[in-house]
Amino acid sequence: MEVTLEISRFDPNKDATPHSQTFKVNVEETNTVLDALLLAWQQDPSLSFRRSCRSSICGSCACRINGTPRLACQTLIRKATEDGSRIVLEPLPHFTQLKDLVVNLEPFFESLKATVPWLIVQEGYEGHMDPEVVRKLEGPATCILCGICEAPMDVTGKNDAAAWVKTMRLALDSRDALGKHRMQLLRVPREVLKLFIMGLPDRCPKGIKIWEEVIA
Numbered sequence: 001m002e003v004t005l006e007i008s009r010f011d012p013n014k015d016a017t018p019h020s021q022t023f024k025v026n027v028e029e030t031n032t033v034l035d036a037l038l039l040a041w042q043q044d045p046s047l048s049f050r051r052s053c054r055s056s057i058c059g060s061c062a063c064r065i066n067g068t069p070r071l072a073c074q075t076l077i078r079k080a081t082e083d084g085s086r087i088v089l090e091p092l093p094h095f096t097q098l099k100d101l102v103v104n105l106e107p108f109f110e111s112l113k114a115t116v117p118w119l120i121v122q123e124g125y126e127g128h129m130d131p132e133v134v135r136k137l138e139g140p141a142t143c144i145l146c147g148i149c150e151a152p153m154d155v156t157g158k159n160d161a162a163a164w165v166k167t168m169r170l171a172l173d174s175r176d177a178l179g180k181h182r183m184q185l186l187r188v189p190r191e192v193l194k195l196f197i198m199g200l201p202d203r204c205p206k207g208i209k210i211w212e213e214v215i216a
């Protein structure tokens, strides 16, 4: 089947503002949006986008697909649009567009670093964890730092939503010396975090669920 891709193009060396370029590619019904993007890239190798694993585990192919932030390698063409014939691809919102679909992730990782995103094992910890706690950590531990959950959370500007996920995961970890004190590092109102937690499983490509007790 033939699919029309409308891709946001922006080259800071040539363009004052982004514009869109249309590509027509022939794909199988079972192909993903990333497959279609790779075909467009064969037509114009100056097209820039990120991808690596093609298995929804590196997070690099996140972009806006027909207006919704998604992973291009996880999104089937037939799911991306009603009739599968036209797909608009834009960079993730709330990030600076560097070139085409490539955004600047530096502030995102700086914000993550600022929340001390590693386990600080408590003194005297003996190596055992309650299976119930482990079950609660499993979901947030699968975060692939794709940045997709940033999109609807233009609220504080202090740190990015992926840093919230990491902080809440560590705050629930019974081995961590900081534990719930980590929540103070975020300086995000409880109501905002609650709304974020409620909407996350539907937005996140990994379906991550955070247990609300962390903000109680």
Ligand code: SF4
Pocket: 142, 143, 144, 145, 146, 147, 148, 149, 150, 161, 162, 165, 203, 204, 205, 206, 207, 208
């Ligand atoms: S929580 Fe989900 S959407 Fe947000 S960065 Fe992690 S994997 Fe991506």
Ligand code: FES
Pocket: 050, 051, 052, 053, 054, 055, 056, 057, 058, 059, 060, 061, 062, 071, 072, 073, 074
């Ligand atoms: S290419 Fe790795 S998540 Fe899509």
